Amino acid sequence: MVLLRSGNPTSSALLSARRQPSHSSASLALPFVGRQSERTLLDTEMQLAARGEFRIVLLTGEIGIGKSRLWQEWSATLTTPRKRATIIDMLALEVMQGAPFAPLLIWFNQSSWSRQLFSSSSLLSPTLQGEILRLLPTLQLRWSDLPQLPVQSKEEERLRIFEAVTQVLLAIQKYEDAPVVLFLDDAHWSDTMMIQWFDYLAQRLSSTPFLLLLAYRSEETSPALAALVARWRYQRVAQHCSLPHLNEEEAQAIMESSGKAAIEKQYLYRQSAGNPYVLRELLQVPAGGVPASLVDLVRLHIAHLPETARQVMQAAAVLEPGIDFETLRKTCGRSEDETLDALDELTRVGFLVELKGQYAFAQPLVATIMRENLSGPRRSALHRRAAEACELMTVEQLPLIARQLVVHYQGAGEREQAAHYAEIAAEHARMMTDWEEAIRLCLQARTLASTPARTLHLGQVLLEKGDFEEAQTIFKVVFHEYQAREDQQGAARACLNIALAALRKEHLDDVSSWTQQALSILNTENDPAGLALAHVLLSSMSSMTGRVQEAEHHRAEAARLARTHNLPLNPVF
Template sequence: MPRLEIRLFGPPEITVDGAVVTPDTRKAVALLAYLAVNAPTGQPRHRRDALATLLWPDADQSHARSLLRRTLFSLTHTIPADTLVVARETIAFSGKQPVWIDVQDFEASIDECRRHDHGEQTVCPHCLPALRNAADLYRGDFMAGFTLRDSANFDDWQFFQAENLRRQAAHVFERLVQGLTVQHDYMTAVGYARRWLQLDPLHEPAHRALMQLYAWAGQTSAAVRQYRDCVRILDEELGAPPLPETTELYQAISENRYPTPSQPVYQAPPVHLAKRQPAAPAVPALIGRQAEWAALLAAYGSIHEEGRLVVLEGEAGIGKSYLAEAFLAQMRLRGATTCAVTCYEGEGALAYAPLMDALRQALAIPEASVRLAGLAPQWLAEAARLVTELATLYPQLPAPLPADSVGAHSRFLEGVAHVLGSLLAGPAPGLLFIDDLHWADTASLELLAYLVRRLRSHPLCVLVAWRSAAAGPPAHLQQLVADAQRNHTATLIHLERWERNAVQAFVAQAPLPGTPSSALTDRLFQETEGLPLLVAEYLAMLAGSDLTPDAVWQIPPTVRDLFQARLSRLDQVATQVLGAAAVIGRSFDFDTVRAASGRSEDETVAAIEELLRHNLVHEAPPIHHGSIVYDFVHEQLRALAYDDMSLARRRLLHGRVADVLHHQVRRAGSNAGVVAALLAYHAERAGRNDEAAAAYALAGERARQIFANRTALAHFQAALALGHADQTGLLIAIGDLQTLLGEYRNALASYRQAAESSSSSTPVQIEYKLGLLYHRLGEWKAAGEHFQTALAQASAADELSLASAIRADWALTAYRQGDMAWATTLAAQALATAEAAGDPPALAQAHNVLGILARSRGDAEQAIHHAAESLALTRRQEQLDAQIAALNNLALAYAAAHLPVQAIGLLEEALTLCLRLGDRHREAALRSNLADLLHSAGHHEASMIQLKQAVTIFAQIGLEAGPENAEIWKLTEW
């Protein structure tokens, strides 16, 4: 019976009876490896759909299953027959053929040691053979050098398997060193210690073990060389000296007074992460906040069919977060589903970051699947753009429409609003809390504004907090709150500093020695001026002292000095880990800070425990499965720790964080844009401009896909400034975004730069885009010149659909110039070319222009015919922008035919669609046209409302374009 052996440590190797066999494809190797690790004999079978999604995530389910069938055919003809049981829906090992897998043998050897009658940190003589076997099996990292470039899901699985097995191997080598040292087999132990150190050259316990082993073996010079290697590596990688215990061991070896061999080389204590023990009493939320609490209860109690926006504003340290958290806790007792997220300084370029956190929190509630059961699949598919967990939970979701399709942005916002509203629904109104909103990215603010405008149909409480100091929140958010207040759907609560009686109440609850005196309250109130954060921090400093109110308090008068005094208590390792965390940002995860600091897992755990004890960081609530996350208790603490480091060390740490993020981008899924933006930020600050430029470009593309246009624009501009290789492509993308945002002059400059940077003649797309932009600006001659050049290029390339579109737009420009004959000729040519191409969108555009020309000649019948034909075509093709144009022009044709009722109805429909699309210039034109018709019909008040809104929008666009572009105000048809 043939024997199959699968070796996955190091490069994958498959043998049958000792002969190496090679499957036809890498996917076959990946499939066998996945089954070998996750589905050995006796384990549950794997479903075909899950395996197809793992290996071909970008293919539709039918195509992925077909590819899986071909891969299985190749694999089953490479390995012995009957090795696998391949059923219609599942795949598994059969158990009929002998199969040996090195990973299983490796883990079995470790498990054998665990079954011995002693603790895991002890090494008995019976452990050594099993540990030696495990060490011999580990011939390299799991599947080293193997990757599937088109399957991020498999790469993600492979990465975490490799990391887990690497940690187990390090533990094996460490225990072998311990066991062999007890037997005085020092040189054999040296070999395993070197392998231990190869896994992590920055791991000082391994360096110390080697130093001791060399000393015990009588090789003092080798021990000294090992210490010097340790010093060199730590200096090059971390810019830091060895730990004191490493230096002390070196001095002891140099002075021939090192420990005797009977003492163990290194025995790590069991790892237990301590829970946070606050150094200062938390600020009780209701001290001095009775009126604000009553306002919160009243606002929440007013929610029935309509939701409510509640704003907490005040200066930094005033207690907004504490008040909100206490309120959320109280509402949870009433049955409300709550969700709390925070925006962070420096993350304004991370599109939708707080809303993604909110969705993930909400998806973690037990009732999530029930609450989403009745939601339309298209809304779930839209929200899955932000959080891939939805696609995992609902694998049969339809694919969302492309990000650049018409109306896709509105559908995306609506989908996220539906999903979030459904997840927070329950027996009591749900509650979404967003803290530090003044640091939110523009895309999140846009989505929040969209949700708040629809609170009339969502019984939801949206609670936000922002700082009122300095510039305050963005102007458009202030306007949104003002509008909501006028509609009686918003409550604004301003928090003031504590009065003396509130400080006294807080002092009375503090764990101070003895009974707090009135003089202590007076002194605290004088020093803090009633700012709750400072009151708490001063009391934290006093809690362990016997200072009296009239003594000289050794407390700096500013927050910076106060935080510096707390930082000075940390030991060397904790200070290094804190510095790495400060570079990462306000919020940081365990794995990244460990990698960035260069410290071992044990050292990082001990350092974080110290930071928790000193109340410098706290554990953040879990959002999803993964690394433990921590937050600095105050942004000023993070800023101080960052500023205290030298520029050289900051650059080194930024580079190490960038290295970590570089490996995370491909596995980030829907978070790839966020991770890429962080990678760009850190790479730029590490002086790695090429890497930063590439990451900014990737972040911009992902932001554009989820309609975060301003965020995408900022990323593309940053990539351009850092010298990205594709200057032309970036400039075109920037021009496209500026056009969407109505920044016409900036868009023109970007397209011109793109044309100048192109290695060949100006591409037809740029010429066409320039023509369209000049048309929007009313610069007819320039528009016509660009259309003429673009048409020549499109015709030469035999691009009929593009040529038809250019002719149609050029016809409209000629009409606006007063050249009716040329406009008519171009429109007829556009129709003929569209018919030859058989392209419905081009046909719709040609009929639309022909309708405009017919109406201008006074031929209402032909105008109605062409506009109606255009509208029918656009409805079938779901072209939102073309449909708006056809509705507008058909309405104007009906008005010319003295049919005002039909015309008003069509314009109202066009305006509704235009508001979804977000084209402000054309929205203004539609409102102006509607105002004229309403006035003619005698609806003067309604007419004036539309006219005022139109004038406001025209003024905003005209101001940016400049006074020379008066044609912007004259737009009526397009």
């Protein structure tokens, strides 16, 4: 996955994770979906090969994207009379990438063809058999009677071996009387000699019914393979087939029989980013869980990143989902050039992608794993730096980034600051009439650092939303909290809000009693705005009961206080 890209992870661990999706029974139980255009391309190339052409297909994509599964599904169709072919299935191993012809040697040692090719009835001459045995020391003892070959220069020996191996394929093709399909998985781990032989093969067998299919990860190709692929593309002798992520409809088809709820399926799709292997692993853990197999695999890849790239990636995980360069630089603590170099590396290997001037994790799950693997002190430091960087933005932008500041200050352990920005975010949501979000943020502010004022804010949002009963209950809680603190002005404000909720419910007796209780505390010196609101409430109540003169008196008093103290005509708290 993009999550699984880059570096040179330990071969045994990567091989285990890499082959499991293709060959485990759990994986094969999942339906094979999509990939229709890719299968059509392979069918077309197979038809051309069957007509006597040498064809090359370059199958690329991240780990777990389904290169091996596509090969398995498609190659299974090559057993019918109409599409009969001889299949040579090879796998390159990282641990053997320095050994000449390593994938071919593994195939020879495991294939029944070795016995047929090295026999008295072999289609190969004794000289060619001797050339092949140079590569197969484990077989030399079985056929020790083959002629000894003369000592040659390195270049002559290389070309003779290339031709000998090529003759093996021709012998197989002649014996089977069918096109040959050679598939090499993880071709990015091929040795240089094997790659040079591919080049030789393409020129030598240009008019032979042969399909060469190389599956590899382009970001991990060796210089030799990268050069060969570039030349083939320039010469237009190879078809490139890059496997994309599954779209949501295809992912939903895979999850159809999982029994997951629709909302969980959407979450799993976002977390997997459409990578079939990641999706399969996520389906096997409880909701919200991270499979240990993916954690281990991500750790392996991250361990092989340069130190600066790891630090920048940690900072990006803390800032995710919105990652702009300047905030990222300040959060990671690196210089501009160091940050740029790290971003180049992280985008090259596919951990991050650049989108409209910002960066994002190509796979959200990677960010989750990165954050969960941060030590406590490092997590706090990164969140504190992120918060400080965000605060440097203009005041006008603060309401828009307040939610981010809540996350960062909470992550830094500064709960009071986190609660402060939760209130700002809640007020912004209230102005946007996003009541559920405003209530959630008010509750979060109280959880982070509870105060009567924050509880009062929650009640005011509920009141404005129209939940009069619940708002009044909250205001009464606030009233008792203020009384316990002997905060008379706060208690008076709570009384006024209780009265306002009662007015909305048309409980006029409650309006009168709570407003009068507030008036017994308030005066123009300590809270002229509260006093003005008390008169507004009494004016409204009097109007509703038909006491016009009394209503006018209270309205006039509220207007006078507003003019004298420069208050809004309808103060709201």
